[in-house]
Structures are given as structure tokens and as C-alpha cells.
Amino acid sequence: MSKQVRKAVFPAGGLGTRFLPATKVIPKEMLALVDKPLIQYGVEEAIDSGIEHIIIVTSRGKGAMEDHFDHSFELNAALERKGKHELLAVSRGVSSLAQISYVRQKEPLGLGHAVLCAKDLVGDEPFAVILPDDVIDAEVPCLKQMIGIFDERGCSVLATQTVEGPAISAYGVLIGSQDPDNERIYNCTGMVEKPKFEDAPSKQAIIGRYVLTPRIFELLEQTTPGAGGEIQLTDGIRALLKEEKVLGYTFEGKRFDAGDKLGMLQATVEFALERSDLGPPFRAYLKGLAL
Numbered sequence: 001m002s003k004q005v006r007k008a009v010f011p012a013g014g015l016g017t018r019f020l021p022a023t024k025v026i027p028k029e030m031l032a033l034v035d036k037p038l039i040q041y042g043v044e045e046a047i048d049s050g051i052e053h054i055i056i057v058t059s060r061g062k063g064a065m066e067d068h069f070d071h072s073f074e075l076n077a078a079l080e081r082k083g084k085h086e087l088l089a090v091s092r093g094v095s096s097l098a099q100i101s102y103v104r105q106k107e108p109l110g111l112g113h114a115v116l117c118a119k120d121l122v123g124d125e126p127f128a129v130i131l132p133d134d135v136i137d138a139e140v141p142c143l144k145q146m147i148g149i150f151d152e153r154g155c156s157v158l159a160t161q162t163v164e165g166p167a168i169s170a171y172g173v174l175i176g177s178q179d180p181d182n183e184r185i186y187n188c189t190g191m192v193e194k195p196k197f198e199d200a201p202s203k204q205a206i207i208g209r210y211v212l213t214p215r216i217f218e219l220l221e222q223t224t225p226g227a228g229g230e231i232q233l234t235d236g237i238r239a240l241l242k243e244e245k246v247l248g249y250t251f252e253g254k255r256f257d258a259g260d261k262l263g264m265l266q267a268t269v270e271f272a273l274e275r276s277d278l279g280p281p282f283r284a285y286l287k288g289l290a291l
């Protein structure tokens with residue numbers, strides 16, 4: 001079994017109902033954040049973290065993702081003809097980003113089920129899971145930070161962020177204690193899915209980045225559908241916790257929930273402001289608004 005994290009799974013088989021009607025035809029993962037589809041941010045993060053093989057879990061009607069990462073012969077020929085060399089480089093760059101495999105999830109039976117669909121492509125080695133609608137702005141890519149912890153400790157790592165107040169009820173929340181040697185690490189003994197604020201066992205909320213050992217696949221196979229008839233990834237991780245060490249890791253960086261309308265708007269504003277081409281005129285525009 002390879003001990004290196006070489007593969008990343010992108011569950012993108014969900015229905016994206018929170019973004020209807022935009023997502024009736026267009027996959028949520030293809031919605032643009034400024035000028036790049038959400039999933040491309042995750043794919044670039046994976047590549048910048050040393051991942052060699054990307055596995056995207058798709059579903060019916062989500063072929064646009066495959067086309068996006070493929071060569072677009074007509075587009076490239078047209079850009080070449082028109083002498084638009086910079087745009088041609090952008091188009092070619094997208095299709096040569098990484099080795100990408102696709103696997104279909106035939107029914108949206110939950111995040112755990114989507115991860116399980118990638119079992120044969122991952123094989124018997126540790127791997128990463130990236131939820132494409134969690135976009136993370138970080139100096140060192142979030143996944144790279146997590147792989148660093150995996151390499152050091154040799155166990156599964158879940159990205160977390162500290163969430164204050166009732167907002168914690170939207171997350172899976174860790175039970176456990178802070179690691180004595182590293183204040184960013186949380187030694188996990190359990191987890192609860194979407195607890196009431198008063199019942200939350202900690203402020204450590206799980207977000208959409210995971211490094212997991214392959215044992216999770218067997219445990220997901222044994223997991224019975226939970227909330228909403230779906231196979232939950234957190235149920236699989238809860239079973240993993242009983243057998244292996246699992247760590248929470250408070251990553252350095254800022255996460256946006258771009259699968260949610262408000263989160264997408266916040267990400268759009270912040271990513272646009274950071275851009276050298278758009279930032280200055282956009283800032284001037286925002287300052288001129290009577291807010």
C-alpha cells in the first residue's frame with residue numbers, strides 16, 4: 001500500500017438544489033466564481049498540494065465538467081485564428097491540468113456513497129476528498145497543510161474551522177481534545193452531525209477537506225443510510241474512529257461555502273477584490289455604493 005496521498009476524490013454528484021434554478025441544467029460545480037468554475041479551484045488546490053490523480057464523481061447531466069477539463073478543439077482553433085494567444089493559453093491550460101478520471105454516481109445517495117463510488121479508482125491507499133463547493137483561500141493550499149499532518153502522524157485528517165455561536169448547527173462537530181504538541185490539531189474521539197447549539201460538544205466544525213485511509217471504504221460499505229436516506233460520510237468516519245486515530249486540523253486560510261448563495265456572493269466579492277485586473281475598479285465601484 002502506498003503511504004503517499006496521491007489521489008483526490010471530488011464528490012460532484014449532488015443535485016445542488018440550493019442554487020435552483022441556476023443548477024437545473026448547469027452543475028453547481030460549474031458555477032463561476034469570478035471567471036473560473038468552482039471545481040477548478042479545488043482541482044488547482046489538489047495539484048498545488050502534490051496530488052497526481054483527480055477522481056471526479058459525477059452524475060447524470062453533469063457532463064459539462066468532463067468537457068471543461070477536456071481539449072476544446074473548436075474553441076482553441078477559433079482563438080488561434082483570431083490571434084487571441086493569452087486566452088488560448090488559458091483554454092489549453094485547463095485541459096492539461098491533471099490526470100482526471102470520472103466515475104458516475106447513479107443516484108444521489110449521499111456524500112458517503114459518492115466517496116464509495118471512487119473505491120476502485122483509489123484502491124488500497126490513503127486519499128484526499130475535496131468538496132468542490134468549499135473554496136479555500138490560503139497561502140499554503142489547505143490540502144497541502146493536511147497532507148503535511150498526515151505524513152507526520154500517519155492517520156486520517158479532517159479539516160476543521162472554529163465556528164462561534166448557533167451557526168455550529170450547520171456542521172458535523174468534533175468531540176475530543178486539543179493536541180498537546182500542536183494547537184491546530186484536535187484529537188478526535190467522536191463527532192455529531194448538525195447538533196443544536198446548546199448540545200454542540202466543541203466549536204470544531206468539519207469542512208470540505210479530508211485525508212482518509214482506505215479502510216473508510218469497507219466501513220462505508222457497511223454503513224446503513226442515515227438522515228434523509230443518504231449514506232453519510234460522517235457515519236463512515238465515526239466507525240473509522242473506533243479503529244484508527246483520526247485528527248481534526250484547523251487549517252490556515254479562509255473558507256467560503258460557495259454551495260450556498262450568501263457564501264458564493266461573499267467569495268465573489270473577496271476573490272474579485274484580490275485580482276490585480278478587477279480589484280481596483282471593483283473596489284472603487286463598491287465604495288461608491290450607498291450602503
Ligand code: UTP
Pocket residue numbers: 011012013014015016017018019028057105107108109110111113114131132133259
Ligand atoms: P451538498 O449537500 O453541499 O450538495 O454536498 P448538493 O446535495 O449537491 O446540494 P444541495 O444541498 O442540494 O444544494 C456536498 C458535495 O457532495 C456532493 C455534492 O455534489 C457536493 O459537491 N454529493 C452530495 C455527491 O456527490 N453525491 C451525493 O449524493 C450528495
